[in-house]
Amino acid sequence: MxxxxxxxxxxxxxxxxxxxxxxxxxxxxxxxxxxxxxxxxxxxxxxxxxxxxxxxxxxxxxxxxxxxxxxxxxxxxxxxxLGRSYQKTNIFLPLTVHENVRLAAQSRDAQQPWNPLRWWPDTRSDTIKNRATSARLESAIELSGLKDRRTAIAGAMSHGEQRQLEIAMTLATExxxxxxxxxxxxxxxxxxxxxxxxxxxxxxxxxxxxxxxxxxxxxxxxxxxxxxxxxxxxxxxxxxxxxxxxxxxxxxxxxxx
Ligand SMILES: Nc1ncnc2c1ncn2[C@@H]1O[C@H](COP(=O)(O)OP(=O)(O)OP(=O)(O)O)[C@@H](O)[C@H]1O
Missing domain, CATH: 3.40.50.300 (P-loop containing nucleotide triphosphate hydrolases)
Incomplete structure (x- = not known):
């Protein structure tokens, strides 16, 4: 239901x-x-x-x-x-699609100050965290329809693709x-x-x-x-x-x- x-x-x-x-x-x-x-x-x-x-x-x-x-x-x-997109684009124009969505996916990790694993570098937990971030990143790129554009520079994309990218960045925070x-x-x-x-x-x-x-x-x-x-x-x-x-x-x- x-x-x-x-x-x-x-x-x-x-x-x-x-x-x-x-x-x-x-x-x-x-x-x-x-x-x-x-x-x-x-x-x-x-x-x-x-x-x-x-x-x-x-x-x-x-x-x-x-x-x-x-x-x-x-x-x-x-x-x-809750995720939102804005009327004005929020993307980093010099970066690629992949880099933009990765920043959005990582921002979700950075937003978890209570997570003690966050401060543990180079440990298994770090690898697990990175894998989770990568999974979020890949699924956001795929769902937004930008799989074939992952290496494109955001600033060189069409207006429509930039809006797709903005939605991909929103999706990366799940x-x-x-x-x-x-x-x-x-x-x-x-x-x-x-x-x-x-x-x-x-x-x-x-x-x-x-x-x-x-x-x-x-x-x-x-x-x-x-x-x-x-x-x-x-x-x-x-x-x-x-x-x-x-x-x-x-x-x-x-x-x-
Ligand atoms: N920060 C603010 N301070 C004072 N008035 C505001 C502020 N933000 C919006 N308003 C006023 O509130 C009313 C509603 O504005 P809003 O932007 O929410 O409308 P909208 O339906 O989104 O319009 P549009 O379709 O043009 O985006 C308008 O009269 C606007 O001038």
Whole structure:
């Protein structure tokens, strides 16, 4: 049976007098893609930041599995199993695909200060740790579809491949929950199709929240949608339910969808 891996309950974020996110609740299920859509300034990025710990909520609660992570630092939430990609690429351009993903995989080890084996150089435990890191690294490269590009310099790759690499780096930390902020932004048709395939590959093992402006991709991928306008949820449901919603039609989707 599918499980809820992340539950945001009535989260609110105020910036002075502005409620950028106002009492929003979202459940993310393993094996499901939950898209959050809305016009510019609707609060989608702010909501993502509240779930990842990049911003503390003014009120409300965020549960990761059974753990209340409200107010935790992003690194701690990441260790607890949440990975996110950002709108702006986070990769090291002079390094290869392999080197970038290795850094991300190693960052997971470096994030375990309580692990006494971490300080033991050249021992069997070190070898075991390195093997675990390598396994994470290889599976992230494979899953992201970059197996044949492992020696490519990141800065010389296409925009679409750079976004794939960013997802590979997120996967190297072995997240259960993935928050993806506009993974298709700026892509051509072929690149967007490749990214849609990648998201479909990631779906079975992860709970995914997708913030995306490309409505064709959203309606092709999403199991559930939340529609935000001015920080508020104006509709939520399955793609057919949302498409048929008169408020959504008027406020956002227009007549094309
Ligand atoms: N750090 C901040 N300080 C003050 N206001 C902010 C801050 N971050 C966001 N806002 C405001 O909060 C509202 C929601 O912004 P947000 O970036 O979350 O929207 P969005 O739906 O992600 O938009 P877009 O689709 O353009 O990325 C906007 O009015 C924005 O100006």
């Amino acid at each position: 599918a499980e809820v891996l992340l539950s945001a309950q009535k989260v609110t974020k105020r910036f002075g007098g502005l409620a950028a996110v106002n009492g929003v609740s979202v459940d993310l299920w393993r094996g499901k893609i939950h898209a959050v859509i809305g016009p510019n300034g609707a609060g989608k990025s702010t909501l993502t930041n509240l779930l990842s710990g990049d911003l503390p909520p003014t009120s409300g609660q965020v549960l990761l599995g059974a753990t209340d992570v409200t107010g935790w630092a992003p690194e701690r939430i990441s260790r607890q199993g 997240p259960q929950v993935l928050l993806l902020d506009e993974p298709l932004a700026g892509m051509g048709v072929a690149e967007a199709e490749r990214m849609v395939e990648l998201l479909q590959r990631l779906k079975p093992a992860h709970a995914i929240m997708l913030v995306e402006h490309d409505m064709d991709a959203v309606f092709a991928l999403a199991d559930r949608l939340t529609v935000m306008v001015n920080g508020e949820v104006i509709a939520h449901g399955t793609p057919p339910e949302v498409r048929a919603d008169a408020t959504v039609q008027a406020a956002y989707l227009g007549e094309d969808h």
